[in-house]
Amino acid sequence: MSAPFSDSLSMTAYLATAVVLGLFFGFFLERAGFSSALKLTAQFYFKDFAVLKVMFTAIVIAMLGIVYLSLVGWLNMSQVYIPATFLWPQLLGGLLLGFGFIVGGY
Amino acid sequence: MGAEAIPRMPVPLTAEQVEAMSQRLIKKHHVAIILLHWFNATVWLTELATGAALISSPHFRIAPYWYISMVQGFFGTRAHMLQFHITVGLTWLVVFLVYGIFGFRTYLRKEVVDREVKLDGDDWRWLWVRTRLILKRTRESLPPQGVYNAGQKLFAALVYTMIPVIMLSGLVMSFHLVSTSLVQWAIVAHFAAVGMIVSGLIIHVYMGAVFPEEKPAFFSMLTGMVNELYAYRHHFKWWQEVKMQEQVWKREVLEDEGEAPPAAPPGPDWTAEAPSPQPHSRFGAVLQRTFRGPEYWPPYVAGVGLGLTLLASFVIMGEGLGASGGFTRYLVAVLAWISPHYVAANGYWSEYAQPGQSPLINFLVFELIGVVLGGFVSGWLAGRVRFAVDKGPRVTRATRLAMALAGGILMGFGARLARGCTSGLALSGGAVLAAGAWAFMLAVFAAGFAGAYFIRRFWL
Numbered sequence: 372m373s374a375p376f377s378d379s380l381s382m383t384a385y386l387a388t389a390v391v392l393g394l395f396f397g398f399f400l401e402r403a404g405f406s407s408a409l410k411l412t413a414q415f416y417f418k419d420f421a422v423l424k425v426m427f428t429a430i431v432i433a434m435l436g437i438v439y440l441s442l443v444g445w446l447n448m449s450q451v452y453i454p455a456t457f458l459w460p461q462l463l464g465g466l467l468l469g470f471g472f473i474v475g476g477y
Numbered sequence: 478m479g480a481e482a483i484p485r486m487p488v489p490l491t492a493e494q495v496e497a498m499s500q501r502l503i504k505k506h507h508v509a510i511i512l513l514h515w516f517n518a519t520v521w522l523t524e525l526a527t528g529a530a531l532i533s534s535p536h537f538r539i540a541p542y543w544y545i546s547m548v549q550g551f552f553g554t555r556a557h558m559l560q561f562h563i564t565v566g567l568t569w570l571v572v573f574l575v576y577g578i579f580g581f582r583t584y585l586r587k588e589v590v591d592r593e594v595k596l597d598g599d600d601w602r603w604l605w606v607r608t609r610l611i612l613k614r615t616r617e618s619l620p621p622q623g624v625y626n627a628g629q630k631l632f633a634a635l636v637y638t639m640i641p642v643i644m645l646s647g648l649v650m651s652f653h654l655v656s657t658s659l660v661q662w663a664i665v666a667h668f669a670a671v672g673m674i675v676s677g678l679i680i681h682v683y684m685g686a687v688f689p690e691e692k693p694a695f696f697s698m699l700t701g702m703v704n705e706l707y708a709y710r711h712h713f714k715w716w717q718e719v720k721m722q723e724q725v726w727k728r729e730v731l732e733d734e735g736e737a738p739p740a741a742p743p744g745p746d747w748t749a750e751a752p753s754p755q756p757h758s759r760f761g762a763v764l765q766r767t768f769r770g771p772e773y774w775p776p777y778v779a780g781v782g783l784g785l786t787l788l789a790s791f792v793i794m795g796e797g798l799g800a801s802g803g804f805t806r807y808l809v810a811v812l813a814w815i816s817p818h819y820v821a822a823n824g825y826w827s828e829y830a831q832p833g834q835s836p837l838i839n840f841l842v843f844e845l846i847g848v849v850l851g852g853f854v855s856g857w858l859a860g861r862v863r864f865a866v867d868k869g870p871r872v873t874r875a876t877r878l879a880m881a882l883a884g885g886i887l888m889g890f891g892a893r894l895a896r897g898c899t900s901g902l903a904l905s906g907g908a909v910l911a912a913g914a915w916a917f918m919l920a921v922f923a924a925g926f927a928g929a930y931f932i933r934r935f936w937l
Contacts, residue, residue: 393849393850401853401855402774404773424780425777428781430904433788437788454906456916460896461917464920465923466924469891471887473925474880
């Protein structure tokens with residue numbers, strides 16, 4: 372077994388998997404309360420840290436899983452997409468998005 | 478209308494009654510039904526648009542050549558268009574399955590069979606009189622109707638019969654099930670079923686969008702409400718039912734409080750789901766509370782679920798989850814459809830629209846469809862689905878919506894500048910320890926916390 376499998380999937384299976392992954396993504400986001408702007412913005416007023424808790428739990432779980440699966444040789448890390456770093460655009464983009472986040476609420 | 482007797486047959490109304498009834502709204506559709514209706518409409522529209530362009534054989538084609546080549550151009554190749562047609566169809570099937578499984582007890586059995594399809598004596602008489610009215614052979618008045626009239630019921634029966642035919646034949650065609658001859662019969666069944674639905678659909682759309690008397694029915698599919706006068710005049714038996722429920726409701730209030738009912742009691746909420754029966758086992762109780770309970774999940778539980786989904790995405794697809802990249806592709810697809818040259822000349826957009834390859838055949842584009850559905854399923858199970866503007870107590874709706882637009886513009890620009898958003902860059906990039914992702918995440922939270930102070934009156 373050698374993940375990722377994206378190349379061995381037929382186009383229909385690939386797109387159907389995308390929909391299914393999205394289903395779970397949307398389901399857990401709603402379960403966490405991320406469909407409420409009031410809940411999302413509450414963290415910036417130090418009232419409800421659900422966003423940080425959910426996000427960092429997810430990052431840690433996924434990170435540990437990736438490290439484990441690549442150590443035992445099931446996941447080929449060279450085929451996993453890692454976003455390239457463009458430091459200044461990403462810092463500036465982050466500032467704009469973060470400010471947009473608190474203005475827009477989502 | 479007070480506690481007066483409910484008339485058994487429609488009686489002439491006084492001018493005051495007409496005025497009062499035209500002001501009062503009663504609930505016709507649950508928000509879940511409204512969303513399902515428009516989801517269905519969107520799917521049918523895209524499936525008809527692509528399906529018509531897929532029939533390219535000169536003997537059978539129904540669309541002109543310019544249309545076929547235009548739609549194929551939008552998708553790049555015919556193969557891509559077919560994939561799109563099949564994937565949208567499968568999504569439709571899955572949504573209906575989920576809907577059928579979760580909604581059978583509370584909605585399908587009662588609502589569909591009894592209210593939407595079953596024709597009673599009045600309905601058959603209605604069809605007879607309606608036909609003779611159209612032919613100008615009679616001046617009889619139409620017999621009273623339930624929440625759907627006999628014409629609507631016939632269309633519903635046709636749709637509910639043809640949907641499984643379309644789904645099954647579509648599955649046989651997509652995956653070449655069983656044998657070649659079955660596939661050939663499936664093609665015939667697929668076209669025939671779609672043809673029958675389309676013939677009914679023409680009347681349905683005409684009645685809903687054009688026919689002046691049915692305007693309230695169209696708006697009820699947006700707001701869920703119709704005015705009482707329309708219900709009285711067009712769906713008398715349903716109006717009676719609503720009135721009876723209202724009286725039951727009033728009697729209960731009187732018994733509970735031992736005093737007169739409030740001046741303006743809210744309308745009955747009969748479309749709301751009935752309270753689910755108490756589960757018998759402890760495990761059942763936990764399941765019930767976990768999925769149907771009104772509270773959000775604890776953040777660490779939701780976080781584990783989200784983390785496992787993210788891990789599955791990396792393992793299966795080789796990339797993380799995202800959002801803004803998918804929206805960019807929707808935009809490019811529309812732009813490329815309007816003007817391919819404009820997109821090709823733009824260095825940024827042309828990367829998304831390579832010749833012969835649609836920007837829509839992409840992981841994120843389809844993942845976003847799933848996100849909408851998954852979020853809806855979650856909210857629906859918990860009873861959180863409603864139309865609302867989430868805002869701070871001190872701002873108006875208009876201010877809140879203007880802020881949302883301004884915030885959205887900032888976020889959209891920021892996300893494209895950074896090559897990702899909170900999902901695609903911070904979450905997914907963070908999990909694979911991309912340096913830029915962590916820099917981005919720090920900047921997002923820094924700006925969020927700093928900005929929050931200045932606009933606190935909007936939220937607190």
